[in-house]
Amino acid sequence: MQNNMIDLKALYTSGESSMTIDEIVNVVLGTKLGYIKGLGYGPKPNTTRATQRRTAELEDSLKKAKQEAARAQNELQNRLNTAETVVESQQSQIQDQQSQIKALNFQLNTIAAHQEEMLKKMQLLVSPSLSRLELRSNGNL
Numbered sequence: 001m002q003n004n005m006i007d008l009k010a011l012y013t014s015g016e017s018s019m020t021i022d023e024i025v026n027v028v029l030g031t032k033l034g035y036i037k038g039l040g041y042g043p044k045p046n047t048t049r050a051t052q053r054r055t056a057e058l059e060d061s062l063k064k065a066k067q068e069a070a071r072a073q074n075e076l077q078n079r080l081n082t083a084e085t086v087v088e089s090q091q092s093q094i095q096d097q098q099s100q101i102k103a104l105n106f107q108l109n110t111i112a113a114h115q116e117e118m119l120k121k122m123q124l125l126v127s128p129s130l131s132r133l134e135l136r137s138n139g140n141l
Contacts, residue, residue: 019027
């Protein structure tokens with residue numbers, strides 16, 4: 001067995017053989033139970049029960065993650081809906097206040113115009129009276 005391995009090793013290192021190390025080991029030692037074709041000698045794969053258990057755990061974890069994501073999405077949607085309602089209400093209040101401001105400005109302008117008109121009338125009434133008073137004080141009447 002050792003000679004066979006040494007011969008194969010010599011062929012491999014000289015480049016005359018295209019066999020891989022794993023193939024040389026298989027020729028010399030033979031294949032054993034637990035050998036994973038394509039992966040070489042290494043850890044054994046999980047048993048079916050362990051794989052099934054891990055798959056069930058992963059599926060359960062995925063299901064919980066999906067439920068949590070759906071819960072979070074619903075909560076965010078509710079918050080968004082509430083915020084939109086508040087914004088609409090505030091916009092309506094702003095429009096009402098703008099209308100009130102326009103009405104108050106109109107009333108203020110109307111009052112200011114009436115005051116100006118009243119002041120002019122008072123000045124007209126007072127002007128002739130002052131002229132008479134001036135004449136009396138000068139002794140012309």
